[in-house]
Structures are given as structure tokens and as C-alpha cells.
Amino acid sequence: MTTQTSGTDGVTTSGAPLTGERADLLDTLRKHRFFLTFPARDLTDEQAAATPTVSALCIGGLVKHVARTEASWAAFMQGDASALGGGDDEAGYTDHENSFRMLEGETLAGLLAEYARVAAATDALVATIDLDASTPLPPAPWFEPGARWTARRVLLHVVAETAQHAGHADILREAIDGAKSMG
Numbered sequence: 001m002t003t004q005t006s007g008t009d010g011v012t013t014s015g016a017p018l019t020g021e022r023a024d025l026l027d028t029l030r031k032h033r034f035f036l037t038f039p040a041r042d043l044t045d046e047q048a049a050a051t052p053t054v055s056a057l058c059i060g061g062l063v064k065h066v067a068r069t070e071a072s073w074a075a076f077m078q079g080d081a082s083a084l085g086g087g088d089d090e091a092g093y094t095d096h097e098n099s100f101r102m103l104e105g106e107t108l109a110g111l112l113a114e115y116a117r118v119a120a121a122t123d124a125l126v127a128t129i130d131l132d133a134s135t136p137l138p139p140a141p142w143f144e145p146g147a148r149w150t151a152r153r154v155l156l157h158v159v160a161e162t163a164q165h166a167g168h169a170d171i172l173r174e175a176i177d178g179a180k181s182m183g
Contacts, residue, residue, distance in 0.1 A: 018126075018127055021131065021152075022126055022127060022131075025126060025152075025155050025156075025159070026123055026126050028159050029122075029126075029155070029158065029159050029162065030119075030123075032159055032162040032163045032166050033115075033119055033162060035163070035166035035169075035170070035181060036062065036063065036066055036162055036165055036166040036169055037063060037112060037115065037169075038181050039059055039166075039169040039170050039172065039173035039179070039181055040059050040060070040063060040108060040112065040169070040173075041179075043059065043108060043173075043176070044108075045060070045102070045107050045108050047059075047176050047177070048060035048102060048108040048111075049061070049101075049102035050172075050176055051172075052172060052175035052176050053171065053172065053175050055168075056097075056100065056101070057100055057168055057172060058100070058101065058102060058172065059108075059169050059172050059173060059176075060102035060106065060108050060111050061099070061100040061101045061102050062100065062165045062168055062169050062172075063108075063111045063112060063115050063169075064099060064100070064101075064102065064106070064111045064114075064115075065099040065100045065165065066115065066161065066162055066165050067111070067114050067115035067118045067119075068099050069099075069158070069161055070118050070119070070122055070158050070161075070162070071083075071118045071121070071122075072084050072085065073154050073157065073158050074118070074121060074122045074125055076135055076149075076154060077125065077129055077133070077135065077151045077154050077155075078125070078129075079135055081135055081136060081137065081138045082138065084137075084138055084140075122158075126155065129151045130151065131150065131151045131152040131155075132150055132151070132152065133150065133151050134148040134149060134150045134151075135148060135149060136148050137149060
């Protein structure tokens with residue numbers, strides 16, 4: 001039986017809450033999404049685009065990158081291996097680098113709204129997808145040739161990616177104005 005979630009609340013359209021593995025995956029992903037976006041609270045667009053450390057990372061760019069990454073992996077879970085895109089060429093590398101930056105015309109509010117949209121779509125997908133379904137990874141130097149990933153493995157990867165960048169965002173925020181996510 002296939003059910004749909006009604007958004008990011010973890011309740012299916014039948015009114016039943018998600019349970020078990022799906023609930024655990026979503027709960028963990030949502031917590032790390034919070035830790036990624038919390039450092040953006042009360043920032044101006046200029047602060048969100050700032051690179052206050054030796055890194056080229058900025059808080060707005062991290063939100064943008066994680067939203068884009070999550071959307072790509074969600075499409076991959078639905079069988080679209082080309083969604084991982086990028087490519088092993090100069091244009092692909094430039095596109096990837098720009099995914100970490102706030103570009104001209106981008107706002108923190110717009111990036112956060114896009115991330116919320118992506119998160120809601122991923123949450124709905126997790127409620128319905130066969131977690132054992134696998135898709136072949138596209139050829140790329142960073143993937144093992146011929147490898148396939150299940151939806152479950154993809155979700156674990158998205159959780160790890162989100163958590164890693166949440167830590168980056170926390171460090172950046174503290175460098176901007178001393179604000180901390182915890183402590």
C-alpha cells in the first residue's frame with residue numbers, strides 16, 4: 001500500500017504517523033536540517049554571503065548546496081541518475097563551486113524557502129519509496145564503477161552530507177558575530 005505524507009509533519013494522508021525506519025530516517029534528517037538552518041537566523045543577506053574564515057564557504061551557500069544536493073539525490077532515488085549531473089569537466093566543477101556561493105540576486109530568504117520546498121518533497125518521497133530499490137550510480141571518478149545505491153543508502157548519505165555542512169554553518173556563524181547554535 002502506498003501512502004503520501006501531507007508535508008513535513010511525518011503523517012501520511014491516511015492520517016497514520018510514519019513509524020519504524022522511515023520515521024527514524026526523517027527524524028534524523030529533520031534534526032540535521034534544523035542544525036544547518038539555525039545558524040542562518042537573523043542574518044542579513046550580506047552576512048549570509050560572508051566568508052569569515054579561510055574557507056570559501058558561506059552560510060547561504062551551504063543552505064543552497066545542501067538543498068540542491070538533496071533534490072538531486074531525491075531525483076536519483078526515483079531512477080534519474082542523470083540528476084547527479086555536474087560532470088567531470090570545467091563547467092561541472094564551476095557549477096559545483098557556485099553551489100556553495102550566494103550569487104548575485106540570491107537572498108537568504110529565497111534560499112531557505114527553496115530548501116523548505118526540497119525538504120517537503122523529500123519527506124513525501126521517504127513515506128512512499130521502496131527503501132530497497134536501487135539505482136546504478138552514473139560514471140564518475142568519485143563513484144565505484146558499476147555500483148548501485150539503494151534509496152536507504154542515499155538517505156543515509158543525505159543525512160551525513162547535511163550534518164557535515166551543519167557543522168560548517170555553525171563555525172561560520174560563530175565567526176560572523178559570535179552566535180552559537182548550542183552552548
